[in-house]
Amino acid sequence: MDADYLPFHPAPSKPAFVVPHGAVDAHCHVFGPAAVFPYAPERKYTPCDAPKEKLFALRDFLGFERNVIVQATCHGNDNRALVDALLSSGGRARGVASVGRDVTDAELHALHAAGVRGTRFNFVRRLVDFTPREVLVEIAQRIALLGWHVVVYFEAQDLPELWDFFTTLPTTVVVDHMGRPDVGKPVDGPEFARFVRLLSEHPNIWSKVSCPERLSKSGPPAYDDVVPFAKRLVETFPDRVLWGTDWPHPNMKTHMPDDGNLVDFVPKIAPTPELQRKLLVDNPMRLYWK
Ligand code: 0GY
Secondary structure (H helix, E strand, O other): OOOOOOOOOOOOOOOOOOOOOOOEEEEEOOEOOOOOOOOOOOOOOOOOOEOHHHHHHHHHHHOOOEEEEEOOHHHOOOOHHHHHHHHOOOOOEEEEEOOOOOOOHHHHHHHHHHOEEEEEEEOOOOOOOOOOHHHHHHHHHHHHOOOOEEEEEOOHHHHHHHHHHHHOOOOOEEEHHHHOOOOOOOOOOHHHHHHHHHHHHOOOEEEEOOOHHHHOOOOOOOOHHHHHHHHHHHHHOOOOEEOOOOOOOOOOOOOOOOHHHHHOOHHHHOOOHHHHHHHHHHHHHHHHOO
C-alpha cells in the first residue's frame, strides 16, 4: 500500500530562533524504510519512509544535539527501525518503544541497552485497537523496574474516563501533545483546566508542548491559537515540559509543516532563556540521559 498522508517538508527553512546548546528534539519518529523494516500489518495508516539518515540530517540542520525517537503505531510493537536508529546515533538518541504483554525480560533489557527509556500507550481511537487496562498495568509494572516511564497519547474529551488509569500508573507519565486540547475552546475553560489540574495534582505527570500543526485551527506559519495553551503549561510546569518537532508528521493531510517554522514556535511558548533551556535541554536530559 502506498503512503496515505503527505510527505515531510522537502526543504525546511532555517529557524530564526537559535536553540540552546545541547537541545533535544524530544518527539520525532523514524519510519522504515519499508523494504528493510516493514510496516505493521495491523496499522491504521501507511507513512512515507522517513529513515534515520533524514532525521539526523534534520537534527543537525535545525541546530539540535539529540533526539528522542518515539515508536509510532504504523510499526506496531515491532521496534526494529527504532532500535536501528538508536544504535546508529552514537548515543545521541534515546527511544520510546511500544511493547505488548508477550515481551520477554530479555527483550526489554535489549531495548534498554539500545537506549529505550519509555513505552507508549496510545488511546487515540483512529490509531489503535483497544488494549485492556489490566494488560497495560502489567506492562507498566514491568517497565517501572527498568526505571522507564510511560508516554500516553489521547484526546482531551477522553481524559475524564482515563484519569484514574493515568493517575495510578507507577512511573513518570508523559502526555503527548498537551492531551490534544480543542484550541477553539478558551484556555481558561473547563476542558483545559482539567488537564492543568492533572499535572497540578500529580507531580509525576509531564506534558509535551508539541504539535501546534495538529491542534491549530488558525494554521501555519504562526499557529497562534495554540500559543496560550502551550505557554500556560511551560510557565506553570517549567520542569515538566518537553518539546519535539514530531517529524515526519504522520497523518498530516491538510498541510505539511515547515520544521524551521515549528522551531520558531518555541520562543513564543517559552519566552525567556531560562524557560527555553529547561524545555529543550534540562528536562529531556533529566528524563532520558540520567
Ligand atoms: C504523532 C501523532 C500521530 C500518530 C502517532 O503513533 C502514531 O501513529 O502518534 C497522529 O496521528 O496524531 O505523535 O505522531
